Amino acid sequence: MPRGKIELPHRLEEIAVLDPNGIVDEALEPQLSPQELRKLYHGLVRSRRFDERLIRLQRQGRIGTYGPSFGQEAASLGPASQITPDDWFIPSFRETAGMLWRGWEMHRIMLWWAGHEFGATVPQGLNDTPIAVPVGTQVQQAAGVAFASRYRGDGTVVLTFIGDGATAEGDFHEAMNFAGVFRLPLICIIQNNQWAISLPRCKTSAAPTLAQRAIAYGIDGIQADGNDILAMIVATREAAQKARAGEGPTLIEAVTYRMGVHTTADDPKKYRSEEEVEPWKQRDPILRFSKYLEKKGVLDEKGREEVEQQVVEEIRVAVEKAEQYKPDPLDMFRYHFAEMPPHLVEQMREAERAMMPPENEAPEARTRQGVAV
Amino acid sequence: MPQMNMAKALNLAMREALREDPNVLVLGQDVGKDEGVFRITEGLYAEFGENRVVDTPVAESAIVGTAIGMCFKGLRPICEMQFSGFGYHGFHQIENHMSRFRNRTRGRLTCPMVVRFPYGGGIRAIEHHSESREAIWVHLPGLKVVVPSGPRNARALLRASILDPDPVIFYEPKACYRSHQEEVPEQPETFPIGKAQLVREGRDVTLISYGASLRPTLEAADELASDHGIDCEVIDLLTLSPLDTETITSSIERTGRAVVVHEAPRTCGMGAEIVARIVERSLLHLEAPIKRVTGYDTIIPFFATEKYYLPDADRVISGVKEVVAF
Ligand SMILES: Cc1ncc(C[n+]2csc(CCOP(=O)(O)OP(=O)(O)O)c2C)c(N)n1
Ligand SMILES: [Mg+2]
Numbered sequence: 001m002p003r004g005k006i007e008l009p010h011r012l013e014e015i016a017v018l019d020p021n022g023i024v025d026e027a028l029e030p031q032l033s034p035q036e037l038r039k040l041y042h043g044l045v046r047s048r049r050f051d052e053r054l055i056r057l058q059r060q061g062r063i064g065t066y067g068p069s070f071g072q073e074a075a076s077l078g079p080a081s082q083i084t085p086d087d088w089f090i091p092s093f094r095e096t097a098g099m100l101w102r103g104w105e106m107h108r109i110m111l112w113w114a115g116h117e118f119g120a121t122v123p124q125g126l127n128d129t130p131i132a133v134p135v136g137t138q139v140q141q142a143a144g145v146a147f148a149s150r151y152r153g154d155g156t157v158v159l160t161f162i163g164d165g166a167t168a169e170g171d172f173h174e175a176m177n178f179a180g181v182f183r184l185p186l187i188c189i190i191q192n193n194q195w196a197i198s199l200p201r202c203k204t205s206a207a208p209t210l211a212q213r214a215i216a217y218g219i220d221g222i223q224a225d226g227n228d229i230l231a232m233i234v235a236t237r238e239a240a241q242k243a244r245a246g247e248g249p250t251l252i253e254a255v256t257y258r259m260g261v262h263t264t265a266d267d268p269k270k271y272r273s274e275e276e277v278e279p280w281k282q283r284d285p286i287l288r289f290s291k292y293l294e295k296k297g298v299l300d301e302k303g304r305e306e307v308e309q310q311v312v313e314e315i316r317v318a319v320e321k322a323e324q325y326k327p328d329p330l331d332m333f334r335y336h337f338a339e340m341p342p343h344l345v346e347q348m349r350e351a352e353r354a355m356m357p358p359e360n361e362a363p364e365a366r367t368r369q370g371v372a373v
Numbered sequence: 374m375p376q377m378n379m380a381k382a383l384n385l386a387m388r389e390a391l392r393e394d395p396n397v398l399v400l401g402q403d404v405g406k407d408e409g410v411f412r413i414t415e416g417l418y419a420e421f422g423e424n425r426v427v428d429t430p431v432a433e434s435a436i437v438g439t440a441i442g443m444c445f446k447g448l449r450p451i452c453e454m455q456f457s458g459f460g461y462h463g464f465h466q467i468e469n470h471m472s473r474f475r476n477r478t479r480g481r482l483t484c485p486m487v488v489r490f491p492y493g494g495g496i497r498a499i500e501h502h503s504e505s506r507e508a509i510w511v512h513l514p515g516l517k518v519v520v521p522s523g524p525r526n527a528r529a530l531l532r533a534s535i536l537d538p539d540p541v542i543f544y545e546p547k548a549c550y551r552s553h554q555e556e557v558p559e560q561p562e563t564f565p566i567g568k569a570q571l572v573r574e575g576r577d578v579t580l581i582s583y584g585a586s587l588r589p590t591l592e593a594a595d596e597l598a599s600d601h602g603i604d605c606e607v608i609d610l611l612t613l614s615p616l617d618t619e620t621i622t623s624s625i626e627r628t629g630r631a632v633v634v635h636e637a638p639r640t641c642g643m644g645a646e647i648v649a650r651i652v653e654r655s656l657l658h659l660e661a662p663i664k665r666v667t668g669y670d671t672i673i674p675f676f677a678t679e680k681y682y683l684p685d686a687d688r689v690i691s692g693v694k695e696v697v698a699f
Contacts, residue, residue: 064497064676115497115677133501134459135431168430169462196431198407204430271406329681332671343640347669354688355681 010215014223017230020283022291030233034298040081040229041293042307044286047073047097049311050106051260053319054113058264062323063114071227071259072193073097074285076161078232079189079252082240083159088149089128090142090160092135094191098161102128106318107325116327127156136162136169139188143175146184146249157185157243159236165196167213168204176251180217185243187236188251192226193258198271211253219249226254227285230292257283329355374556379549382524382557383413383489386531387451389561391421394449397535398425400436401453401489410455411491411550433462437488441471444484451535457492457544458501471540472515484540487531493585493636494683495548497676504673505584505637510542511614511646517541517566518614522587524555526611529564537566544613546585569617571624575606578630578693581621581647583610586684590634593689601690603697613643621647622654629660630699632692636683639667661699666692 017028032040051068058066069076072094080089080098089102099109103126112119112131120130132138142160149156162172167190179186190210194201207213214221220242224235232254239250257280261268293299333340333348340348377385390397403410405418405428418426429436433454440450454460460467467488475483494503510518519534519541521527527545534541572587573594582590587609594605606624610617625631631651633644644665651663666684673682 065499112675113499115499115675115679117675119675120500131500133499134462165431168432168435170432170434171462196402197410198403198405199428199430203428265410270408327678329674329678332669332674332678332682336671344670347639347671351669351681354691 008215010218011220012209012212012215012222014211015231015235016225016228017234018225018228018288018292020288022288022295024230024292028230028234030230030237032233037293037296037298038303040077041286041289041299042310043077043081043097043101044073044229044289045307046100046311046314047077048286049308050100050109050315051096053315054110055260055264057110057319058113063110065263065265066113067093067263068260069094069096071280071284072191072254072256074229074289075189075191075226075232075254075256077101078229079159079161079187079236082233082236083157085125085127086154087127087156087240088142088145088158089126090138090145090158091129091131092138092161092163092166092191093131093133094163095161099128102126104128106315107322110318110322111325114322116325117331118325118327135166136171138162139172139175140178142188143178143184143186146179146186147182149185150182150246155244157187157240159187159189159240161189161191163196164190164192164194164201164210165199165204167210176213176217176219176249179249180219183246183248185246186249187239187243188249189236190251190253191256192253193256195258195262195272197262197266200272209253211251214251217251219251221251221253223253223255226256227283227288229285229289256285259284374558376554377524377557378551378554379521379524379527379545380411380413380551382528382555383531383545384415384417385557386528386535387414387417388420389532390451390535391417391425396447397449397451398427398443399451399453400427400429400440402429402431402436402455404428404453409453411547413489413550414453433459434466437463437466437471440486440488441466441474441484444486445482449535450486452486452488454488454490456498456502457490457506458504460488460490463488467510467516467540467542468513472513475539476515483538485538487534487541487543489543489545491545491547491550493546493548494673494676494679495585500675503676503679505635505668507544507584507613508637508642510544511643512641515540516614517612518544519566519612520544520546520584521611522546522549522584522609523553525557526564526570526609528557529562530566530611532561533563533566536563541566544584548585549588552588564611567612567615567617569611569620570609571606571620572609573605573607575604575628577604577628578632578697579606579608579621579624579628580632580634580689580693581608581610582634583613583643584635586634586636589684589686590689592686593693596686597690597693601694603693605693610643616646616650618650618654622651625651625655626658629658630696631659631663632666632689632696633663634666634684634689634692636668638670639665640670642667661696664692664696
């Protein structure tokens, strides 16, 4: 029997378009209008400032635990900007930038982190799923949506996200295997931010790249500079074209960095050094894109200032709106089934009685009325 | 005796086991350098190193499944599921294998391992971090299910679970991790698995609870005694499987009345099993229907409204008054 190298038919590539100083590789540069470019910058800043605000709100006890996406905005927003409203967007819990881009309003996202189910209600008309907490699970659902797209032949694609750590879950493997077997129109972005809480990337997988897992599923893989929004755009655009043409899924590894805490409940000092974080600050995706825009003459100091003002005002209004939200606690009974079964009707009455004030207490002290936001 | 909270007490039990037996190891997500997201494994990585306090990839199925394999070569793994809500990723290894190896190999291969699950509401955690699903595990043959309620019993029961020759689901009420301190003996001690504790004696009615629900139950008992002249007996189950039927029914035979309190959903919850056992054994001693004060048969709400779901002392008091007035 002969012995030799096995040739694998699928592509494994890497891509970067902007260097850390914002110098562009013109051969790879996507053609975007100044207006489109400004909108992308606005999207990045919106996410960054919103994150900063929510961190402060958490510290003040006005929301619960929060998981910011500092440093990962480009890897979320770049891909999100390359699908259409008819396509589906299936996030994990660290895709604030992409969610905001898709049309999730700030107050709605904030309410999720403030402990309200309202934050999981998908805005009318969006083909999105809400934040997914059990890591990796959403990729299987994304494969299912992609299966339905193919079944309907409607030419839509599905964009989903997963963390580097979560690629160790069986769910991820099973989903990507389905995607390969059924040639699903799926784009899966691995947000490789180098950490899964305290677990470094090298302990998630012994493989030198996460993108190479694509080869084992019989699909294309690409490792993109996740702090380079243009690289993310190019990689996703091509993957989407391919998926729409019936040529199957793509796995995109976005190499980025979790510049902040895992969540506000986490203390990264326990497991990583400041020296490790420092070089990534130089690679900040917003800084880099802003340098590029400046060189291109698309955005100057004044333009950036305008964006800041707009965003600050949007956040102010959103926080105010979110804090006026009044939930109806009886909603916990209402959305389990299309029709409420008798035992839940009975328990809802019981809960209502339990919420009633004892004789000499003011009614508003214990009961709550729901007000839709 | 040193004072400590439940987090420290659980830590102590693992530290003792790791010191005493080189076959014991701890596996889980962020249990090493980070010392666990609840800091239950504080100091263990520093003392025992990365081969015995193992930071695993994010893969619950593999944590449980590989631990089963380790047992076959004589190791005694303690697995941590970061939150009970993620333990389902390890469900098939638990149900199809961990719970069955002794039985199907007629004792040739066994699983002397512990899987720890931080469970329950009341800590303002995000979605999927607050459920109370102990009944699922209790339903599976071949598993022991232990739920501590305070520092001392947590330490003694975790030690017993680690020493136990069979697999134990150790369900930790995370609302109690740092809620109160208690004296914990200097010397290692064990409490027997399968034995409930009478934590308050009373004549009028028996309240049965466990885990995080024990506190509102005891608060209610105090208030019922001081404000309503109702004398409650309180049982802390500590082990849900095998259930200590004897302690429950002998109390009911004295008081004739019972209220079961837990935060898990009502249908097929522990309350259902407890009521069934009381009815089977002690029906004729009952002077009133048994009341279940529990979480509702709904998903626990996100934290802003979870207090409307979790049974509190007021709900226990209403339940007891109803049973006593019958
Ligand atoms: C199934 C499951 N197991 C454990 C957790 C707890 N947990 C939340 S985030 C996280 C780390 C995930 O790391 P990664 O996938 O890299 O995403 P990142 O947090 O870095 O965005 C873990 C273990 C979870 N949410 N779901
Ligand atoms: Mg990560």
